Amino acid sequence: MEQNWAGNIAYQAREVARPRSVDALRQLVADRDRVRALGSRHSFNDLADGQGTLVSLEEMPDEIVVTGQQVSVPAGVRYGVLAEFLAERGLALPNMASLPHISVAGAIATATHGSGDGNGCLSTAVAGLELVTSSGGLRTLWRGDPEFAGSVVALGALGVITRVTLDVRPAFEVRQQVYPSVPWSTVAGELAEVFASGYSVSVFTDWVGPAQVWVKSLDPVALPYTPADGPVHMLPGESVAAVTEQGGVPGPWLDRLPHFRLGHKPSAGAELQSEYLLPRDSAPEALARLREMGPRIAPLLQITELRTVAADTLWLSPAGGRDVLGIHFTWKLDVPGVTGLLPDIEAVLLPLGARPHWGKLFHTSEISTLYPRWTDFLELRAHHDPKGKFTNPFLDRLT
Ligand SMILES: Cc1cc2nc3c(=O)[nH]c(=O)nc-3n(C[C@H](O)[C@H](O)[C@H](O)COP(=O)(O)OP(=O)(O)OC[C@H]3O[C@@H](n4cnc5c(N)ncnc54)[C@H](O)[C@@H]3O)c2cc1C
Known part of the structure; x- marks a missing residue:
């Protein structure tokens, strides 16, 4: 089976699926009992792993669309590829992590960040999300929707994100x-x-x-x-x-x-x-x-x-x-x-x-005391994923 970038985690999932369209992804999610979305595998723990099917989006359509001061990107695109696309059009992301190799969906799911007193984590540039839900439905969320703030840094627990809309700014x-x-x-x-x-x-x-x-x-x-x-x-x-x-x-x-x-x-x-x-x-x-x-x-x-x-x-x-x-x-x-x-x-x-950091090694599993909205997040999960299709041992450990 495959492993993460660092090689310290051998994925336990049964298969890695690579759908080539949103419809194929929807069918796959509807058909399987356990699904985890896989990004570029740069996390150091078993967050991305699961007991059923891992879904890689690397063969999905790669269209990037700029509208005004926002860009809609395929979830699996790497920041480095997106950055070059934006720079050619005189645009920029507000900030980047230390490496450009990571996928947008994987980074925003864990609140990946760069640095800067005035810079939020990369997830704060997200203006909208499209994701495949546990029943295979397609859901779109925008900043300002009541569930939005609970759905961006979501650890892959609410569905498979297919597209992300990000704020951009003029190049600098x-x-x-x-x-x-x-x-x-x-x-x-x-x-x-x-x-x-x-x-x-x-x-x-x-x-x-x-x-x-x-x-x-x-x-x-x-x-x-x-x-x-x-x-x-x-x-x-x-x-x-x-x-x-x-x-x-x-x-x-x-x-x-x-x-x-x-x-x-x-x-x-x-x-x-x-x-x-x-x-x-x-x-x-x-x-x-x-x-x-x-x-x-x-x-x-x-x-x-x-x-x-x-x-x-x-x-x-x-x-x-x-x-x-x-x-x-x-x-x-x-x-x-x-x-x-x-x-x-x-x-x-x-x-x-x-x-x-959600994507790196840590020991504690007592998370509820660290996050005032943890219970709200659990309710959101229970509502959108009642059968636990998107859960995994990592999420099950957290209390
Ligand atoms: C060399 C190196 C340098 C790093 N530097 C930084 C840094 O500067 N700052 C920082 O904060 N972190 C850093 N990290 C950590 C890294 O940014 C995070 O672990 C990040 O989440 C990895 O993204 P990924 O695309 O590899 O996702 P993965 O590790 O593959 O997955 C991470 C999570 O995203 C979810 N996910 C992936 N795709 C989707 C999708 N389509 N829909 C729903 N959920 C999805 C997965 O289910 C999983 O829960 C670094 C890691 C490495 C290896």
């Missing part, structure tokens, strides 16, 4: 400057200023040494740190051919906002990932406590990335109702080591209001 230029060695005490002491210094800012740390600060800005920025004298990969030893252009050179948004180029391997490849998003005012305490755990974290870690995400109103978004700092861990591919450490990290972060 971004410049990316990397400061490769900033003392941790400086970054921790000036956290708000560092994150406010650009359109999209990332801080990388190994929890024991100095930090790297990556600033993607609309205008020239000169932070009072020494900039890199050449291209930098956030992971020591990885090829700088994979990263988007740095050095403060202005360029199209799609060639700067993601860290990695579409034609190259994103990140390390042999890795696991976890991420926790917590209210910005809890960030100083969280960072100080994790820094104390640095000697335990560092041996398992490739790199940590800190990013900010603006508050939104989506029920299952980790940024729902609060501006957050995302504390991300790119781990070595050491499943026992990482799964052994996560409970201790969560013991620090969850009491501070952290919510785990």
